[in-house]
Amino acid sequence: MASSSAYSNSPCAACKFLRRKCMPDCIFAPYFPPEEPQKFANVHKIFGASNVSKLLNEVQPHQREDAVNSLAYEAEARIKDPVYGCVGAISVLQRQVIRLQKELDATNADLIRYTTCTEIPNHDIAATRIGGEDGGGSSLGQSPPPAFYYPSPWNNNDPLGDGFHTGGGDNI
Numbered sequence: 001m002a003s004s005s006a007y008s009n010s011p012c013a014a015c016k017f018l019r020r021k022c023m024p025d026c027i028f029a030p031y032f033p034p035e036e037p038q039k040f041a042n043v044h045k046i047f048g049a050s051n052v053s054k055l056l057n058e059v060q061p062h063q064r065e066d067a068v069n070s071l072a073y074e075a076e077a078r079i080k081d082p083v084y085g086c087v088g089a090i091s092v093l094q095r096q097v098i099r100l101q102k103e104l105d106a107t108n109a110d111l112i113r114y115t116t117c118t119e120i121p122n123h124d125i126a127a128t129r130i131g132g133e134d135g136g137g138s139s140l141g142q143s144p145p146p147a148f149y150y151p152s153p154w155n156n157n158d159p160l161g162d163g164f165h166t167g168g169g170d171n172i
């Protein structure tokens with residue numbers, strides 16, 4: 001948006017597609033560069049050029065790039081999957097999250113079982129407390145704090161957001 005002369009030499013992807021002259025104040029030019037002709041072709045096929053132009057004029061200039069990226073993403077998904085569009089991708093990922101969450105819960109349950117069964121001397125605080133109360137026979141009711149609990153972004157609020165790195169489950 002700083003200088004309109006940067007893209008005045010060659011028409012933007014939208015104007016080239018629509019076979020019209022790309023004016024210096026072309027609303028499409030900042031978001032549909034000539035190097036990405038497919039981006040406009042997809043958006044035009046799904047939403048129509050006049051609807052995109054109307055939408056860009058309605059939103060604030062600082063929101064236009066996000067709006068175009070969203071339209072381009074949705075148009076590409078709709079071309080790949082005409083029935084479900086990006087909802088198809090979302091439901092596949094949601095099913096994957098549920099499956100991985102179950103896997104993670106099962107692995108955490110295994111870890112808790114192993115740490116309570118083997119009373120490691122290093123963990124003497126938790127181990128002696130359980131051993132002293134009922135002889136270590138049935139300690140499942142009062143399990144110690146899970147020493148190797150793997151955090152997950154879906155079962156706790158990870159403020160750093162780096163819980164994803166431990167979500168794979170293949171490091172066991």
Ligand SMILES: [Zn+2]
Nearest residue numbers: 012015022026
């Ligand atoms: Zn243009």
